[in-house]
Amino acid sequence: MSGTTFFLTTGCVKTNCPLPDNINKQVQQLMINPDTRSSDLKRNSWSMGSLCADRITFKEGDHTWTFLLVWNTTHPKGPFWYLPHDNEESAFDAAVYAVKHYGGGFLAVESNDKRHVFGKDPNRNFKKNSLYSKKICKIMNTYKPMHLPYLALHTNAEGHFKNGGSGTVSMTQYSKNIFAFPAGTIKSGQKKGLKDEDTLIYLAGKKVQKDKIKKFTAEGLNVKFEKVTKKSNDNSMSNCIVLHQDHENYINIETEHGDITTHKKMIDKVMKIIGQKSI
Ligand SMILES: [Zn+2]
Structure with a gap:
């Protein structure tokens, strides 16, 4: 066989697909070969047949950010998810499920399975008008129709004890600007499940939206609502969207690390709430 094969098949997933024009102008593409697949990609490649995965990078100051951009090649327009934490493995697996079943795509930070990249939390880097914020919003807006929310997937550690690490969120915790709306009884000490x-x-x-919260709790989904103000801005994606995109439509779905069954269930419920049918 002669000539150049543009698509490289690594397992079942397609890799190195041509990027949409407006993304191509924003980032550089790095070729993925079987040896340079991330653990996330290796673990999922056989179930990613309808999806394409591209590795993209851009420089911000001295740092180079690397991401895996995955999208559904037959249904590229649809829900689009952001996954800032590379240590949250089952969130990646849940994103693959979401994009296979509902179209669209996701963007996942690649950092050798670590939460932080060069000492930074990728979800605290959404500063106003920064290169990072602009590029990521452009990518999300390429796949996401206007009416759909900005979506994120995370997993977190068991319980609610501060152990010096981050990523410990819980329905039992709340603060001045973060309010908890449980759907029913909350169970501590469990490893999985909606409760x-x-x-x-x-x-x-900017304001707590009670009617919106009810749509989620009615489906058995626990809600935490973050009231975002300029003063409380922590440069996370949700804060950036509310303060700088003037968009109140942000949904992040979280489970404990490894609880993929509940994550899929929650994705189905959220898609039903936002009126997104499976493809
Ligand atoms: Zn996270």
Whole structure:
């Protein structure tokens, strides 16, 4: 066989697909070969047949950010998810499920399975008008129709004890600007399930939206609502969207690390709430 094969088949997933024009102008593409696949990609490649995965990078100051951009090649327009934490493995697996079943795509930070990249939390880097914020929003807006929310997937550690690490969120915790709306009884000490204290939806806005929260709790989904103000801005994606995109439509779906069954269930419920049918 002669000539150049543009698509490289690594397992079942397609890799190195041509990027949409407006993304191509924003980032550089790095070729993925069987040896340079991330553990996330290796673990999922056989179930990613309808999806394409591209590795993209851009420089911000001295740092180079690397991402895996995955999208459904037959249904590229659809829900689009952001996954900032490379240590949250089952969130990646849940994203593959979402994009296979509902179209669209996701963007996942690649950092050798670590939460932080060069000492930074990728979900605290959404500063106003920064290169990072602009590029990521452009990518999300390429796949996401206007009416759909900005979506994120995370997993978190068991329980609610501060152990010096981050990523410990729980329905039992709240603060001045983060309010908890449980769907029913909350159970501590569990590893999984909709009632687990670590299973929750994060919503964000300038004001607490009670009617919106009810749509989620009615489906059995625990909600935490973050009231975002300029003063409380922590440069996370939700804060950036509310403060700088003037968009109150943000949904983050969280479970405890490894609870993929509940994550899929929650994705189905959220898609039903936002009126997105499976493809
Ligand atoms: Zn996370």
